[in-house]
Amino acid sequence: MTKEFDVVQLDVHHLRVIRAIADTGSLSRAAIALGVTQPAVSAQLKRLENMLGYQLFDRREGSVKPTPMGELLLRRTAALLPQLDKLLEDIEQRVCPSGPPDVVRVAAVASALVAYLPSLVTRLWPEVAEVQVVHDDHPERLLPLLAQRRAELGLVKDYPGYELEIPENVDTAVVVTEPTFVLLPEDHPLAREESIDLRALRDESWVMVSDSSAATFTKYFADACARNGFSPSVTHQVTSQQVALLVVRSGAIGLSQPICDPCDRGIVTRPLRGDVLPRRHILAWNRETFVAGRQEELLAAVVESYWAEARTAPVYAAYLEKRRER
Structure with missing residues (x-):
């Protein structure tokens, strides 16, 4: 040949x-x-x-x-x-104009919500045979997958002042805007406080996840510290939250999503005072796919799953209860 x-x-x-x-x-x-x-x-x-x-x-x-x-x-x-992609898209729209495919692909960042998505999809669309989750902590790489119809659903996060650029043919809905919590060694003097002012941590040693996927949050965190009059001393840069927890046990200060309370011996979780460092969990989909027909039901199911999970995180549940009492 x-x-x-x-x-x-x-x-x-x-x-x-x-x-x-x-x-x-x-x-x-x-x-x-x-x-x-x-x-x-x-x-x-x-x-x-x-x-x-x-x-x-x-x-x-x-x-x-x-x-x-x-x-x-x-x-x-x-x-x-691009010409071949457009041709295949035109063919796909004619062959499967409305119903979901046998295999639904979900593009998601790390979150406690990710585990719920497969069952939620199959509950709303019983004809779906399989749900595959593609994980990447870079949301800017996940949203194009939706735009190109290489994924049907997306679950991403962004931050005030660092909002994501949404492709033209992608729709989004905010699942929840949640606070950021502080991770402290259990013997830290501030561990006895119900909530902590960020300025009270100005002289602490911080541990941050330092891979490229965390770059946006790191800038967001540095900006929040600057608004509170200090520059954080990041003495530990690690590659995963699991390693960060080990460093916190040894005396550093870390940050966490409230729904991901480690509940580990040696570490306490406390909310930051004054709605500092909020983040948004965002559901995303291509508006020309089957998801668009039932996006409100899907969003409601994801929101319900979030709050069900939040109730299992003791410190977060107590924080939410106090907010409701105000």
Whole structure:
């Protein structure tokens, strides 16, 4: 079989794979964008390179860069992919104009709500056979999946002053606006307070999750501290909330969503006074898909699930009760 014949075997899936790798800069992030596993992307790329007889990307230290042949292929297909996507979208709308697909894809950031979504979807749409959750803590990468109809539902978060840019064909609804809580060692002097003024923590050592997905919240937090007259001393930068909890036990101060009370020995959770650092949980969907027909019912079900979960977090439940009494 000649190389010229092999090249003809290029299909739209191959083009999506190389485009995703180039756009995201890594095989793992390309896998998230495509809603598949990283080994699947790696295998597709290897098959394509074997078929063409050329290496398309240089791999180095967790990142990839197109080779000259890869750049040539990306340039030649840049205009072709949008046209193919539009054609496939037109065909899909004619074949499946209203009902949900057998497999519904949910693009979501980390949240206690994520676990509820599969059962909520199948409850509202019993004809759905499977719900797949694609997790990524970068909401700016998740919303395009909805716009491109690579996912049917999204659950993301944003912050006042750092609102997300919503694609034109995506609708959203706020599930809840919640406060941010402080994590303290149980022997900290402020652990006995019902709520804590952010300014009382000006001289503390802070632990923050420092991966790129937390960059927006880190800026948001720094701005809030500046408005309260200080710059936080972030002495510990960790890669996960689980590690942050270990550092808090050792004496640092951390932050948490109130619904995610660790309830761990050695740590106490307290609300920040004065509605400091609120965040929004946002439900999102493509307005041209089946979700649009029952979005109000879905939103109500997600909101109900949130408050049911909130009642299981003791400090948050007490905080909400006091708010209702005011």
